[in-house]
Amino acid sequence: MKQFDQGKKYLFLQALDVFESQDKWDEAYDSCRQALCRKDEGGLPSYLGADWRVWKTFIAAASKKPNPQVAFEEVQSILQTFISTKAKVAQMYKRNIALALLETSFRIPKALLMSSADSDQLTPRLTQICLFLDQNFDRLSAFDDLKGFVTELSFEETKYFVEEMIPKLAGDSETLKGILLKVLELKFRYLLTTCPHTLSEVPSVADGQHQALPYRCRFCSNPASSPCEECLKRIISSAVATHQKISAEPKHVKAIPDLDKDPRLDLSMLIGLCLLKLSGLQQRASNLSQPPLQDISPSCLLQAVLVLDTQLRETPDDTGLRLLLVQLYILLGCASYAYQLWAPLDVKRTIQDALSPLFFDRISTLSPGLFQGSRPLLDPLRSYYTATLKDRCPIRVWDAFSSGSYTSIIDMAEYDSRLRRSCTLVMTVVEERQATRALGGKLSLDVDDDPLVAKITDDTELVNATDYGSFANLESKHSPPIQDLIRLGPAPSSARSHLALLTARLLDVVTYKPPKDYKPSKQQEVAAKEHAYNVEMLARIHHSSTTILHNKNTAGHLTSAEYSLYTATVLLSGLLSASLALPRSSSEPLPASITTSVSALKTTLATLRTELLSGPPAGSGQTDTFASLTNMHTLSAVRDAALATRHSVAFLLAWHEREVARDRSGASGCHKDVLAEMKALDGIASKALADVKGRIKLLKERLGEGGWLDRLLGWTFGTEEQEQADEIARAVAAVSGGRSGAEEWAGRVLESWIDNVKGWSNVKTEQ
Amino acid sequence: MANFRRFRPDDLNKFSKCNLDQYTETYELGFYLQYYAKWPSLFQVAEDQDGNIIGYIMGKLESSPDVYQFSEHYLPWHAHVTAVTVAPAARRLGIGQLLTQHLESAADANDAWFVDLFVRSTNTKAIAFYKSMGYSIYRVVKDYYGDHSTDPTLFSEDAYDMRKPMKRDVKKEHIREDGMNHEVAPEDVW
Numbered sequence: 001m002k003q004f005d006q007g008k009k010y011l012f013l014q015a016l017d018v019f020e021s022q023d024k025w026d027e028a029y030d031s032c033r034q035a036l037c038r039k040d041e042g043g044l045p046s047y048l049g050a051d052w053r054v055w056k057t058f059i060a061a062a063s064k065k066p067n068p069q070v071a072f073e074e075v076q077s078i079l080q081t082f083i084s085t086k087a088k089v090a091q092m093y094k095r096n097i098a099l100a101l102l103e104t105s106f107r108i109p110k111a112l113l114m115s116s117a118d119s120d121q122l123t124p125r126l127t128q129i130c131l132f133l134d135q136n137f138d139r140l141s142a143f144d145d146l147k148g149f150v151t152e153l154s155f156e157e158t159k160y161f162v163e164e165m166i167p168k169l170a171g172d173s174e175t176l177k178g179i180l181l182k183v184l185e186l187k188f189r190y191l192l193t194t195c196p197h198t199l200s201e202v203p204s205v206a207d208g209q210h211q212a213l214p215y216r217c218r219f220c221s222n223p224a225s226s227p228c229e230e231c232l233k234r235i236i237s238s239a240v241a242t243h244q245k246i247s248a249e250p251k252h253v254k255a256i257p258d259l260d261k262d263p264r265l266d267l268s269m270l271i272g273l274c275l276l277k278l279s280g281l282q283q284r285a286s287n288l289s290q291p292p293l294q295d296i297s298p299s300c301l302l303q304a305v306l307v308l309d310t311q312l313r314e315t316p317d318d319t320g321l322r323l324l325l326v327q328l329y330i331l332l333g334c335a336s337y338a339y340q341l342w343a344p345l346d347v348k349r350t351i352q353d354a355l356s357p358l359f360f361d362r363i364s365t366l367s368p369g370l371f372q373g374s375r376p377l378l379d380p381l382r383s384y385y386t387a388t389l390k391d392r393c394p395i396r397v398w399d400a401f402s403s404g405s406y407t408s409i410i411d412m413a414e415y416d417s418r419l420r421r422s423c424t425l426v427m428t429v430v431e432e433r434q435a436t437r438a439l440g441g442k443l444s445l446d447v448d449d450d451p452l453v454a455k456i457t458d459d460t461e462l463v464n465a466t467d468y469g470s471f472a473n474l475e476s477k478h479s480p481p482i483q484d485l486i487r488l489g490p491a492p493s494s495a496r497s498h499l500a501l502l503t504a505r506l507l508d509v510v511t512y513k514p515p516k517d518y519k520p521s522k523q524q525e526v527a528a529k530e531h532a533y534n535v536e537m538l539a540r541i542h543h544s545s546t547t548i549l550h551n552k553n554t555a556g557h558l559t560s561a562e563y564s565l566y567t568a569t570v571l572l573s574g575l576l577s578a579s580l581a582l583p584r585s586s587s588e589p590l591p592a593s594i595t596t597s598v599s600a601l602k603t604t605l606a607t608l609r610t611e612l613l614s615g616p617p618a619g620s621g622q623t624d625t626f627a628s629l630t631n632m633h634t635l636s637a638v639r640d641a642a643l644a645t646r647h648s649v650a651f652l653l654a655w656h657e658r659e660v661a662r663d664r665s666g667a668s669g670c671h672k673d674v675l676a677e678m679k680a681l682d683g684i685a686s687k688a689l690a691d692v693k694g695r696i697k698l699l700k701e702r703l704g705e706g707g708w709l710d711r712l713l714g715w716t717f718g719t720e721e722q723e724q725a726d727e728i729a730r731a732v733a734a735v736s737g738g739r740s741g742a743e744e745w746a747g748r749v750l751e752s753w754i755d756n757v758k759g760w761s762n763v764k765t766e767q
Numbered sequence: 768m769a770n771f772r773r774f775r776p777d778d779l780n781k782f783s784k785c786n787l788d789q790y791t792e793t794y795e796l797g798f799y800l801q802y803y804a805k806w807p808s809l810f811q812v813a814e815d816q817d818g819n820i821i822g823y824i825m826g827k828l829e830s831s832p833d834v835y836q837f838s839e840h841y842l843p844w845h846a847h848v849t850a851v852t853v854a855p856a857a858r859r860l861g862i863g864q865l866l867t868q869h870l871e872s873a874a875d876a877n878d879a880w881f882v883d884l885f886v887r888s889t890n891t892k893a894i895a896f897y898k899s900m901g902y903s904i905y906r907v908v909k910d911y912y913g914d915h916s917t918d919p920t921l922f923s924e925d926a927y928d929m930r931k932p933m934k935r936d937v938k939k940e941h942i943r944e945d946g947m948n949h950e951v952a953p954e955d956v957w
Contacts, residue, residue, distance in 0.1 A: 007872045008808070010773050052768040052816070090861025092769055092813075099768055140856055144816070145768060260859065317855075319787040345787055350796045354780040355787075388796050395797045400804035408804050415776035415800075465780040469819035470787055 001034050009035075009048060016057055025064040029071065032058035036078050045081050047093050055100035063107045072108050079104065095145065098135065102128045102149060121160030126153060130165050137169070137180050140260035143187050144473070150188055151476045155197050155218055162188050174245075176255050182242050183263045186270055187474060189235050192219070193227035193277075194479035227282065227479070232274040233728055239267040239274075240731040265318055268311035269472050271735065272324070273482060275304035275728075281485040290560055291611060292331055292488055293630045298622050302716040303732040305332065309745055310736040312341075319345060320470045326359055327486045333630045334752035335367030336759075352384050353424045354467035357492050361427055364434040365636035366488070369759010371435035381428045385452050389420055420455065423464040423492035429453050430500040434640070437507065440764040447504040456501070458544040462494035488633060489559035495548050496557050499566040502545045506573050507644060509537055510651040527662065531580065531655070538577035545570045561637035564608045568641040571601045572648045579652055579674045584659075584666070590673050598677045605645065605684050608638045609691055625702050626715060628695060629753050632760065635695055639765060642688035646767055649682040689765045699757045703750070712746040713739050769821060769862060771869060774803055774810040781820045784854035791852045802827060802849065808873040809846060813853075813862050821857035824866040825849045828877050831957045840955045843941070846874035846933075848884035867900060874933050881930045881941045888925040889917050902929040904946035911953050928956070 004012040012035060019028035035049030036058065062071035082097050105113075105128040113124050129149055136142045150158065162185055167173075170181035192198050199215035202223070217228035224230065243264050246252045256262050276282075279300035293301070305328050312321050322341055329338035342359045360378065363370060371377050388395060394416030400408040419425070429452050436443055448454065456462070468483045475481055490496070520526040548554055549570050555563055575597040582594065589595075611634050616622035628635075652670055659669035670678075717723040717739065723730060736742055779799060786793045802810045802825045809826035826849055831842045848870060853862045874882050883905065886893045894904075904927045911926035928946075932939050943949065 007876060010808070013772055051770040051772075053770040090865055092860040092862055092865060095860065096768065139859075141768075141860070148816075261856075317789065319783070346789070346793075347787070349793045350779055350799060351782050351786050351793050355783055384796075396800035396804045399801055403805045405804055405807050408807050411775050411777075412800060412804065415779075418777075419796075467780050467783045469781055469817065470783045473817070 001031065004035055004049070005038065007048060012049070013053075016054070020057060025061040028057055029061035029065060032061060033074065033078070036082075044085050047089055050082065050093055050096055052096045052099060055096060056103060059100065059103045059107050063109070068109050069112050072104065072112055075104060095136070095139075095141070098132050099145060102132055102146075106149060106152060121156050122165070123157055125149070126157050126161055126165070129153075129161065130169060133166070133181075133184070134169050137177065137184060138259065143184060146188075147191060147474075147476075150191060151195050151478075158188075158192055158195075158198070159219065162192070174249075176252060179242060179246060179252060180259075180263060182238075183266050186235055186239050186242070187266065189219075189231065190270055190273065190474050191476055193231050193235075194474075194476040196226070196478050199224060199226060199228065227277055229278060232278055236271050236274045236728055237731055239270045240735050243267045243271075243735050262315055265311060265315050265321065268307050268735065269321065269324075270474070271732070272304045272308040272311075273472065273474060275300045275307065275732070276482070276485060278728075279304065282479075291631050291634055292559075293622070293627070295617055295620055296622070297620065298626050298715050299718060299729070301328075301332070302712075303729065305329070305749075306716060306736050306742055306745055307732055310741070316344075320472050323358060323470055324472065324482070324486070327483065327488075329752070330359070330363075330366060330488055331486055331630065332749065333366065333632055333756060334749055335363065335370055336755040337748055337752035339370060348380060349384060351467075352381050353419060353422055354465050356381055356424050357427060357464075357466045358468075360431055361492055362431075362488050362633060364431045364438065365633045367632070367756050367759055368435050368438040368636075368763050369756060371432075371439060372759065372762065376432070377435070378428050378432050381424070382432070382452070385419075385425055385428065389416075389452070418463050418465070421460055421462050423462050423494065423497045424466075425452055426456070426462060426497040426501060427492060430497070430504060433504050438636075438639075438763045443508075446508040447501060448508070453501065458498060458502075458540075458548075460494075462497045464492040464494075466491060489562065490557045493557040495551065495554045496562065498548050499545060499554075499558075499562075499569065502541050502548075502573075503566060503569045503640075503644070506538070506541050506569050507647065509534060509541070510572075510576070510644070510647040524662070527658065534655075535577055535580045538573045538580070542570060542573035542577055545573060559633060559637075561608065561611065561634040564604050564611075565637040565641045567604045568601060568644055571597045571604065572644055575601065576648055576652060579670060579678075580655065582671050582674065584669045584671050586671060590671065590677075594674060594677070598681065601645065601681060602684055605641060605681075605688055608634070608641055609688050612638050612691060612695065623715070625699070628699055629756075632756065635692055635760075638688050639692045639763070642685040642692070643765070643767065645681055645685035646689070649678045649685070650767060652678055693765050696757060696760045696763075700761060703754050703757055708750050709743055709746045712750060713742055716742065716746070768816045769813045769857070769860070771811060771813050771865060773807055774799075774812045774823060774825075776800065776803065778812055778814075778820050778823075781814070781818055784815075784819050784821055784856060785823065785852050788852070788855050792850070794850075799825070808876070809870055811866055811869045813857070813866060815857070820854075822851075822853040822862040822866055824851040824870050826870045826873070826882075828874070828879060835957060840951065840957065842883075842957060843880050844878065845941075846870060846877070846879045846882045848882060851884075863896065864900060871931065871933065875935075878935055879933050880936045881932050883928060883930045885911065885926040885928055887912060887916055888927055889915075894927065894929070897929050897931075900931065902931045903942055903944070904928070905930040905941075905943055906946055906949040906951050908953055908956050909950055911956070 001012065012031065015031060016028060019025070019031065032054050035054060038046040038049065040046040059075055062068060062075045065071035079097065079100055086094050086097050105125040129146060132146065133142065136145065150161065153161065166181055166185040170178040172178050173182060198218050200218055201214060202211050202216050204211055211223065213223040213225050215224045215226060216222070217224040217231055220228060220230045220234065222228065222230040246264055278297070280296045283295065305325070308321060308325055308328070312318070312325055315321065322345060326338045326342050329341065338359065347355045394413050397409060397412050400412060429447065429450055433443060433447060468481065471481065471483045473481065545566065549566055558566065575594060578591065578593045578597070582591070615624050616627035653675070656670035656675065662668065717729045717733060718726060723733065733739060785791050806827045809828065811824050812820050813822035815821050826846050828844070828846050830844045835841045848867070851863055851866055871882055884897070885908065886897065888907070906928045908926040908928055910923035912924040913922065915921035915924045930942050932942050
């Protein structure tokens with residue numbers, strides 16, 4: 001604490017971390033008390049330690065004291081000294097004090113509470129929430145500040161809070177205060193749809209009737225799934241009405257520039273999030289492996305995108321909204337439009353490692369055409385890593401040594417080590433290579449020789465550090481965050497990154513062609529070494545990819561298409577290494593390692609083809625075209641797996657022919673049964689590639705047909721009659737300028753689909 | 768809710784709320800780490816309840832090299848504010864002011880004569896903010912910036928070099944009342 005008294009709180013905060021991690025609450029309590037009792041030069045409470053984190057630890061420690069009554073009396077007494085001086089301090093500290101009061105009301109033992117409640121619902125802690133809200137309703141942070149507390153309330157308290165207290169605080173609903181509190185009410189209502197205590201379970205059979213839905217919503221009393229669809233619809237209707245009320249009142253519009261945020265942005269976000277949940281994305285979160293939009297209602301999804309896109313035109317600087325739309329357009333297969341939204345964010349230099357996956361992850365599987373621009377798409381990332389990691393020594397660590405900043409050294413070394421093991425780093429290399437191969441370009445280096453990943457071995461634990469901090473965070477801890485619902489598949493992971501590297505390595509082996517002017521003098525010797533290298537390398541790839549793919553957690557890190565593709569990597573590498581090592585003259589039946597690999601590979605290719613060719617699920621409301629346009633990721637996996645198979649077949653046949661030419665005895669080369677199986681595999685892979693070509697041709701033809709804007713608007717709103725009968729569709733149309741207003745948006749979506757299919761037309765489906 | 772603490776390198780993965788704002792510059796990794804390595808107590812962050820960085824200040828302690836000792840532009844031992852930013856979502860809470868105060872405390876602890884910073888002459892909000900915190904214009908650096916923030920037809924803009932005296936400068940020797948009248952060229956600024 002001596003350091004703290006000198007104005008340095010670094011060690012104090014570190015000590016708190018240690019005390020908390022070791023459950024040393026007495027020490028934590030004493031340290032916080034000492035810090036919060038410190039006076040400044042004027043004899044007033046010092047705010048040096050008055051961080052929210054210190055208050056929170058202090059109050060938590062008080063609740064764990066043997067005599068909490070005495071401890072909480074002390075907490076309240078110290079808080080009182082801050083309250084008496086808070087008029088003169090920064091808003092930030094005022095807020096921390098108010099939150100500390102709130103935290104105290106939640107953690108103080110019930111026996112110590114003096115109940116001054118008007119009713120059972122208006123408990124002391126709810127009273128504190130209302131007081132806080134009354135003072136901070138116009139602050140952007142009000143929702144985030146209260147979110148955690150509101151989810152801790154009982155259902156009775158929350159119901160009273162949103163249905164009675166917020167309207168009471170709002171007073172006249174036509175005033176700006178009334179509107180801002182209405183927006184907060186709707187945000188809390190949305191938050192509560194993500195809390196399990198707002199739903200009660202119902203028996204699957206009641207009164208002899210099978211119950212279709214597993215819950216009853218305690219708010220609206222309707223049968224519900226999680227979240228309650230009826231509540232989400234009510235939030236949408238109410239948000240649209242509030243949105244229109246603001247836009248219709250000139251004095252509200254005039255007041256907006258003086259507010260922390262345009263409340264219509266929050267309302268649009270709410271409408272969008274509710275529609276995304278209604279589209280079925282919530283259910284998808286439990287299985288991110290399945291194809292992106294399987295079982296999703298396209299109308300709700302498109303309505304969500306339309307509302308959010310309309311809002312972005314009004315508030316283009318809102319990065320959270322922009323990032324949300326980037327992800328949604330990627331999900332919709334509109335990669336070129338997503339890129340147009342991504343580019344103004346100007347993600348560059350240091351923040352690329354944490355933010356680039358939000359656009360670039362899996363991008364080569366969605367839209368290889370994006371890589372055809374004048375500047376290589378991933379150049380900024382490659383340049384960043386090349387410059388930053390060129391020295392083996394952590395960047396700037398010698399500055400820390402020479403300045404005597406010894407505490408900085410370890411953190412810098414750790415950061416450097418993490419950066420060298422970054423999933424984004426691997427993504428950069430893998431996406432570049434995949435796109436180059438897809439477009440028929442030449443790779444100048446094998447993946448193992450790429451300096452960015454040359455030091456990564458198969459047992460290196462790769463790290464995902466994607467920053468989702470700018471995304472809207474309106475969910476409770478019981479519900480997946482929005483970014484998990486709208487991502488194309490599972491987040492970057494060590495397992496996926498390794499499997500992608502191993503697949504790249506396999507392709508390097510099977511597509512290797514010696515330089516034309518390479519004429520070794522000892523051809524026999526070189527051929528033998530090359531053979532040994534290939535057997536060894538393929539066995540290594542097989543071993544490593546098998547170990548990773550068969551880990552019980554790996555499937556959860558991959559889309560189903562990726563799982564099939566990497567299964568193909570495992571099988572092809574195993575099949576090739578076994579076939580290369582199998583004597584040609586063996587009269588024994590083919591070993592199981594070969595026959596099972598062949599049959600599993602046939603199944604894998606068949607599974608991928610089925611996933612590609614099967615139409616949208618019945619009843620999903622999706623057309624074949626919509627399902628195809630939004631699932632280029634599977635198309636890419638089919639192509640990659642089929643081409644890898646064909647390359648592998650060609651590799652083995654080429655080796656066989658060389659061996660036959662070299663050794664006329666007939667003892668060298670590939671076993672005839674293996675050759676037969678490989679040819680059969682080649683036929684299956686060729687059919688899969690024909691499917692890919694056919695799909696691209698079909699999409700091109702379909703997109704060339706007329707009437708697309710009407711079709712897209714039809715997918716969004718239904719027919720005009722359907723729209724009139726659908727309250728939600730009408731509401732969405734109302735905030736997005738109606739069908740005519742949505743036409744421009746539909747044009748952008750269509751154009752991006754056309755761009756994407758055009759890019760795919762340049763993708764090679766031949767060896 | 769916010770906590771103030773010293774920067775650590777992992778914070779760079781939580782910069783999006785600040786650095787996606789169009790008015791916040793993103794530097795190369797070495798630039799951030801140089802400050803962390805040399806002047807860790809002058810690199811402070813504010814984080815929200817989810818660990819996102821919602822504001823930060825980077826500063827350094829230095830004096831002009833000895834070779835300039837007899838130059839009229841020589842700067843004695845002082846702290847310099849290199850960058851200060853607050854996420855749009857966390858503005859109007861006084862976070863910028865608190866971060867600056869943290870840096871000033873560190874400057875005092877390191878016996879600096881003053882804290883200085885450069886600001887565009889058209890950035891009236893920032894100038895008013897710093898004046899409210901006790902900073903004053905020490906000199907005008909002509910054509911310091913290679914572009915103009917409000918007039919695209921202009922190719923340069925002046926900077927105000929603003930200063931606040933620290934405890935060591937008891938006699939207030941390092942500030943001026945008529946700083947607006949002292950113009951210097953960019954090459955005079957070290």
